[in-house]
Amino acid sequence: MQNISVDDNIAINDFEKIVDEKHLKPGKSLYRHKKINLYKAENGNWTATVEDGKFYTVNVRIMDRDKITKCECGCESQRKLCRHCTGVLFAIREALNNENI
Numbered sequence: 001m002q003n004i005s006v007d008d009n010i011a012i013n014d015f016e017k018i019v020d021e022k023h024l025k026p027g028k029s030l031y032r033h034k035k036i037n038l039y040k041a042e043n044g045n046w047t048a049t050v051e052d053g054k055f056y057t058v059n060v061r062i063m064d065r066d067k068i069t070k071c072e073c074g075c076e077s078q079r080k081l082c083r084h085c086t087g088v089l090f091a092i093r094e095a096l097n098n099e100n101i
C-alpha cells in the first residue's frame with residue numbers, strides 16, 4: 001500500500017503537474033473509458049474502484065474545496081501518483097466541476 005501525502009496540497013486543477021509523465025496517459029485513458037467508479041464520502045473523502053486488469057481501491061481526501069491532501073492506492077506502484085490515482089483525480093475533478101454549476 002502506498003501512502004502519498006501530497007506535500008504541496010496541490011489544487012485539483014493542477015494535479016497533472018505532479019503526475020509522472022508515464023502515468024498521465026494511462027490514467028486519463030482509465031478515466032475516459034469509464035473504468036472508475038467514484039463514491040463521495042463525508043468530510044472531503046472519496047473512494048473509487050478502478051478496473052485495470054483487476055480492481056484497485058483508491059482513497060482520496062480533498063480539503064478546502066479543491067486541495068488534494070491524500071491519495072492512496074492499493075497497487076504496488078512506486079511512491080508517486082500512480083495511474084489509478086491519476087484516473088480517479090480526473091473523475092473527481094469532473095464531479096467537482098459539475099457540482100459548481
Ligand SMILES: [Zn+2]
Nearest residue numbers: 073075082084
Ligand atoms: Zn495504483
